[in-house]
Amino acid sequence: MILFSLLPGQDIGALSASRHVGSTILERLADGFSYECTCESFVDSGSGSKSADEHFSSWGAHQLTYLREGFMMVLSTRLPLIVQCLLSLFVTTSLSAPIIITRETFKTCRRGAFNGVPADCCPPKFIQGPIVDFSPKYNPSKPLRVRKALQCLTGKELTIYTEKLQRGYALMRALPDDDPRSFKRQNEIHCAYGTGPFIQNASANLTLDIHLNWFFLPWHRMFIYFHEKILQTLLKDPNFTLHFWNFDSSVTLSTSERPGCFKAGHFFPPMYLDPSKSTFEPNRTYRAFEPSRPVDLSFDATQWNPLGGVPPVFPNYTLEEQVWRNGATMYKSVVSSSNASSFIGKPFRAGDVQIVDPTIAAGNSEKWPHISVHMWIGGLMYLAQTSPRDPIFYHLHANVERIWDLWHKLGDGRADPSDPDWLDAEFLIWDEKKVMRRVKVRNVLDIKTLGDTFENVNDASWICFQNSTSTTPSNCSSTKTSMYQSRSDCHK
Structure with a gap:
């Protein structure tokens, strides 16, 4: 899983990322909105990389989660392959640590x-x-x-x-x-x-x-x-x-x-x-x-x-x-x-x-x-x-x-x-x-x-x-x- 956060005023070059296994997450924060897309990796375990069209035909649509002040809506979308290519440039390894509630x-609890x-x-x-x-x-x-x-x-x-x-x-x-x-x-x-x-x-x-x-x-x-x-x-x-x-x-x-x-x-x-x-x-x-x-x-x-x-x-x-x-x-x-x-x-x-x-x-x-x-x-x-x-x-x-x-x-x-x-x-x-x-x-x-x-x-x-x-x-x-x-x- 890769997380990307784009703060107001930043461009794609300012994206920060952390790797987790399983899916790709694009999160864009601007003017109080948050967009979150999830999809599986484009790498097929047996046949190497797949094109965006091949990937989506087998996996289905993305889940686009649109949140504003806590309101969640699930929609369908497709991201162009260019976005996935851009995102793949910003991969680092995440730290392993347990969830701790304090x-x-x-x-900081919110809606x-x-x-x-x-x-x-x-x-x-x-x-x-x-x-x-x-x-x-x-x-x-x-x-x-x-x-x-x-x-x-x-x-x-x-x-x-x-x-x-x-x-x-x-x-x-x-x-x-x-x-x-x-x-x-x-x-x-x-x-x-x-x-x-x-x-x-x-x-x-x-x-x-x-x-x-x-x-x-x-x-x-x-x-x-x-x-x-x-x-x-x-x-x-x-x-x-x-x-x-x-x-x-x-x-x-x-x-x-x-x-x-x-x-x-x-x-x-x-x-x-x-x-x-x-x-x-x-x-x-x-x-x-x-x-x-x-x-x-x-x-x-x-x-x-x-x-x-x-x-x-x-x-x-x-x-x-x-x-x-x-x-x-x-x-x-x-x-x-x-x-x-x-x-x-x-x-x-x-x-x-x-x-x-x-x-x-x-x-x-x-x-x-x-x-x-x-x-x-x-x-x-x-x-x-x-x-x-x-x-x-x-x-x-x-x-x-x-x-x-x-x-x-x-x-x-x-x-x-x-x-x-x-x-x-x-x-x-x-x-x-x-x-x-x-x-x-x-x-x-x-x-x-x-x-x-x-x-x-x-x-x-x-x-x-x-x-x-x-x-x-x-x-x-x-x-x-x-x-x-x-x-x-x-x-x-």
Whole structure:
């Protein structure tokens, strides 16, 4: 990737550049405007250089991003080859360093945007009090809190959990807006990290976003962890646990060799459908209000252009078709992702230009099923600047965390990045005591050190998806007698 900045009054000879792998970025700043073009390298790995026409016929159009005061619009264009030739004269090697969020990051926060919609969500520019390093305080003598699948909560347990969840969000909504633990500010901190208002330190115009790169999973784990701690504090219950919406389970087993939940969980959780409760959000599509409609994990949100103004159309598959498609999608997203880059996402370091395109840098864990579920619910969940205003957001992400944890257990070399630019990246998040905490990625990699674990569920229904052409994980039985192999040895 090559970044070029042309300040007002400068000419092409004044361009400064830094090299990153993957695409070419032309950024022109003038009179308050910023233009950003992205394209792939013109060098074909097998046949050498390609002409501009050859390149664009195979890759498609550029994405021209036009920003003014944070408003983003995606258009199509073609740059003449002469521009690429000029740009190639200014290539240097970029420095490798982790993203570090500091007081200055908050101080320079500005208007952001996501999918063409402006985002005014900067937290207070001046952080009051100290910034305290976060270190997990796991006590091995205490039992882990078990995050359970919502669809298997029944009887008294379901009643107690639902009442506590709804009371917790009622208390959170009642907090003053300037309280960092408030429901409003919880949304705003996600918005600030996820729509580009934060500027990289020592940069005038390089934004950062925890979506569409290798920070998606660890940052959201930090966010969910402190959100859960806030609910525990408000409820005065340190054992309260955010359970997960097990949307990836589409098959019910009548019996199982292991304890856990083996019931299909692909329907929208009923506890979020009571209009009189704090967990309700009316701004959802009709799909969330149809109790017999399973979630569609197969929707390819990367092909949807939100600037078209028309919500994505989800086909009306039969239940059998949807179950099959969901299984195939989960297999493709998780089992077929054999390395960190494909599952977690591409690197994003200090000095890198943000590529706001899920087809380029996002890991499969973010694209499917995460984005698909956001789109399926719709309403506030369409956009990064509003999605945490729907309480279902937190149970959705609790399951994404679980899937990340499961991905490691599939083995065969699946492991998190060892790159210090990932491990030592630092983010600032308020905790349950309104104290600003400095959290590194390396602090949140093991869910057990945070005090949580997950209930067993029927992951075998998609881990051993029969119709896949990919190699089946070694711990799956080779005997398949139905659409899914549901033997307990598929998930260890």
